[in-house]
Amino acid sequence: MQKSQPKNIVILTGAGISADSGIATFRASDGLWEKHNIEEVATPEGYARNPELVQRFYNERRAQLLDPKIKPNRAHSALAELEAHYQNKGIGSVTIVTQNIDDLHQRAGSKNVMHMHGELLKLRCVKTQQVVEWRSAKPVTNADRCQCCTSPQALRPHIVWFGEMPFYMDEIHYKLSRADLFVAIGTSGHVYPAAGFVANARSLGLPTLELNLEASQNASQFTDSIYGRATDTVPQWVHSLICS
Structure with a gap:
């Protein structure tokens, strides 16, 4: 050195x-992320196909991070x-x-x-990309909407997925x-x-x-x-x- x-x-x-x-690290030796294929929970295409599954996956990760035992x-x-x-x-x-x-x-x-x-404790508007904090174990659902658009849009995890910059x-x-x-x-x-x-x-x-x-x-x-x-x-x- x-x-x-x-x-x-x-x-x-x-x-x-x-x-x-x-x-825990996301990816296991078998290539799965918490028993999910990466394509299901860590790509824009996976989110478009099944936003409920993707939100649930990150809700579980967020709840783990907010556990008082995690320091x-x-x-x-x-x-x-x-x-x-x-x-x-x-x-x-x-x-x-x-x-x-x-x-x-x-x-x-x-x-x-x-x-x-990206950051697990943040979400962002799918239209404007405006980022909002979500420091709560309360699950995010597709009913949760942004406050930045005239017609409120969905809030996706503020995570860089495969295929994104x-x-x-x-x-x-x-x-x-x-x-x-x-x-x-x-x-x-x-x-x-x-x-x-x-x-x-x-x-x-x-x-x-x-x-x-x-x-x-x-x-x-x-x-x-x-x-x-x-x-x-x-x-x-x-x-x-x-x-x-």
Whole structure:
């Protein structure tokens, strides 16, 4: 790993950072998402065919996230500590780009978070794309309508489905262009465009670090790697960085 303290860090997080908080990864080894085909619950076409099924799927995920037992873990807290340290010391910036749709980074105290795949606790109008908060375990139904249209429209999950463009792509590439270090935590390296960020970083000459339970699919593209549970490796890495 690089010896001097980087000024601007871009950190990509995936499902592995939330696993120890009790948030299950969507996709199982058999390719199903909670016993559903991906095409049924994570595509625009699936929503058009059966909006009730899709709403029910995300209602269940939302209820799980809002369970009082689900809390940020030591990895989330360590990244929030790192961001606060950089801000308080005026060192530079720490940007978290997350593939996760939970709000555990924010609950831990992180401020500079980009949810490239959307957020579970938000809905958006199918016509205007206006986003509204939904921080309630009350199930969303197709009877729930927006307040932004003259003729109220349906509210869909504020989730980026397969076949849709992730959010914040221009901002992410700008942050990478200004970064001194790119870090990926708890990512599989399967899902693009996020899996391509390490190649972007390498093309810019940045050092790259993978913190993961095991080697990701694109592990060979990282200049350094640390393997183990995120609740162990992330606090240790943050402590080493703050104390360097």
